[in-house]
Amino acid sequence: MLEKRVHANTLNYYSVPDGAEIYSAAPLDLMNGARLDVLARYVYARAKLSGIGVAWAQFCYGSMLNGQTNGFARAGEYDPGKSGLSDYIEQFDRLIESMRARGFAIDELVIPTCDGTIVDGAHRVASAVALGLESIQCVELAGARMVQNYQSLTRNGVPESVIESQVLELIRLKPKSRIALLFPCVGTRSSQAAVTKFQECFDVDYVQNTPVSMNALINLMHLSYGHHDDWWSDHHARSFAKNRYRAAGELSVVAFQEQGRDVRGFKDALRVDLGKDNDGLHTTDTHEETLLLAETLFNANGRHWLSFADLSGAKTPRFDRFLQRFGNVTTQAGAADRVAVDSGGVLAAYGLRDVSDLDYLEAGGEGSFDEGGDINWHNAKYDVVDGLDAEAIVSDPRNHFYFHGVKFAAFHVVQSLKEARNTEKDLKDFLAMKRAEKSTIGDDLWVYLRTTRLVIQRRIRQGFISLFHITTRLMKRRLPDAIYLHIRRLYRALFKKS
Template sequence: MQKALDLFLRQKRFDLIFKYLYVKYPHNNFIKQAYLENIRAFNDFYEDDPSYKCPKESPQDFLNSFDKLILSIKDNNFIATNNQIPIGKNNEISDGAHRLAICAFLDLNIETKEDDSDELYDFIFFRKNNMSKDIMDYGALEYVKLHPHAYIVNLHSITDRDKDEEVYRLLETYGFVFYQKDVQLSFNGYVNLKKISYGSFWNQESWIGDTHNKFAGAQEHARLSMGQNPMRVYIFVCDEFEKVVKAKQEIRNLFGIGNYSVHINDTKEEAIALAQIYFNQNSLDMINYRSFKYESSKIDSLIQRLMSLAKEKTINIDNICGSGSTPLNVYGLRESSDLDFLCCDENNDNFNIQEEDLSNHDSELIYYPYPKDEIINNPKFHFYYKGMKFISLDILYQMKKKRNEKPKDIKDCKLIQHAKKNRRLRGDFKLIQKNKIGNKREIILFGVLKFCYTKNKNKG
């Protein structure tokens, strides 16, 4: 007998997270669609020998069966002797994924049995079966939020792709890889990333710089991390931080370019922040477009204030989405004087804030192209900044075009059109291929920049 959640968190099975979320959020329509997309990629809505002899030949059959199973286990708990979860030779469950997800959420104990199977339904299986990239990314982000030992490995674009298999095997030695994705970053994106990793979750490291020197240290670190390849991002599950440090050092030894080859988060907060960027296309668009020189202390302080108020009122921050003109501020397109937001939390009635610089935007919902629940829950319609969701530029454009307040909305629509046209091309730096001698010289020079930093945290 063991904790279902413990077994759940040891599995590479990529479909488990969608089943878990379905149990946790039974009224969330987007999660229902994500679950169905996961089933489509798994078996195209057909089970030849379904459990309990209930037919499973359509999306609705799967929903009905899952709903009945959830109610049954909630009412009767989990009778372990009659419902053992089979474990294959590869230590992965071979059946009972729905049962395991339900029991994990309900914090029940389960019993397992061994069998001879060796199937592996990991992220590679679902990617080969053409599962939606956006939904796979969504599941990856939610997994990082859930798993206490999920780390984000940033294999920088300067590194040789020919060694990716060695990196993968090395990570598997110390834990396991739950997910992997290639990420394209502009120079803006890379510098913004350095500002997050080295300045957001502890006292900002002085070497990255500030607005007065245009974050010179972060710029240099980004330039020495960039190459012709995409960044390769891994969700790495490891039960001991000491093993994470060893894995990071061995990867650095593999490439021989010091800290510029790989970064792995130290804190859970950073893991979630990085996942919110890498596993949401709107977030990637924003971080690549937003000038690394741009800072807005006013909007940052309003975000912190809103988050504090939400915590006081026991409002889940994931159920809040910045709206109005605030996304234009986050993108660096123009300053906004206040922070408007949408909220779909069950405690929403207690969160109808109407202040001069902070206000619930429900009064403007008639102009939005989708219901607020859809905007807040569907990753296609929002991005993340400072741990909070904001409506995408596409949603903002449609809202302002329909509302058509003159001249503000007309001007903002032009700003958005310009940003949408150029956001994938923008960058304040043109990367030039460096020869080995030049690259070595620049690394030495950057070492001088960091000489005064004496904390020796080695957080690269």
């Protein structure tokens, strides 16, 4: 009977329909924005297998579990025998090793799905994707679709840095991922209506609303349209940005799945509704273009680069030449994701100065691409910076950003290095970086204040959620079970969102 191939607890909420059969599915096909939490498991499994970025992967995995279990207060309820992150990691590690040795065991539990989304077995699906398995066994159940999307994770207190990194991982895995940009000139109401239309017609993985300055829009125009090398120029970037700008306006970014639908026809019709011709809406046409935008927009350091980089008058011929060579070599070696340009290269990416050479960091390697002249391995330089090393910079998106598809150490990371070393050259660079941040704040004070307010709001919300988790754990330990369960039922009835 199929019921014996499904976890007993799952059958408390779902049923096996008459005529249901086991079917094979590519594990990657079961990855989607409705179960964004599975991506955190995938990131951990991949890091465990490679040995690179394990600390960041544990943070992602732990943040997701912390939100789903009310700070692990309900870990035992969901997963008997588990009381904290270490229990989950220990069992997950065993599963990864088992699947590496045996593959997906066809004689064990299958993956239950509902409306194409998994309802149990997230760790096995994530491990299967990380291991590159071609197929796993599933069964379609009857019941409500399980949703752990970006909105659910946000309500659960998962940090924005984790959510954005999972969205980016999903985009990397899904070649049909696309991005739509609704520019400030559209206006808030029209933008919200357009987002709703996207949600009605496509599987939307993420929606981001962010204040943008004119400088940020200029840089975004270069990213979005700069591949038209035959006619594109800084003049075009400024003209495009001016047409799309609106004071005190926000940029809405929609990450969605193309799914073989007529995106161009949808875009043309929506542009008519918005009444801004091409100025109101842009959608990516290729996976490469989608990834280029996602790497910048779905990362706080990338958005910092948009806001503060000034490439209009930048003359960086050596940097441009070294970067192209470095990008080609690391990509061909399959190592692009475990290296990051740092030091003077970061200043060049912001348009502050050219470089005499290109320094880089490497996770899981020692100078694999060091040429001893133009391109140099820089890991040891960070010994002077407390709490930072090459792996933390390369693997943790809170410490890096992307510039034209190449990973760079974050602006604040290089500032810390310059301040810690404090040579004459470092001091000059440090002051130039400080001036760069101040120079564009005056260009759009509203953006600066709005962004600061959003950061404060997120920190306050995160604090309240953490306090709720602590209170829940305390009540569970101190109160009799009957009273605790009564309070929990009352809370769910009054406040819990579906």
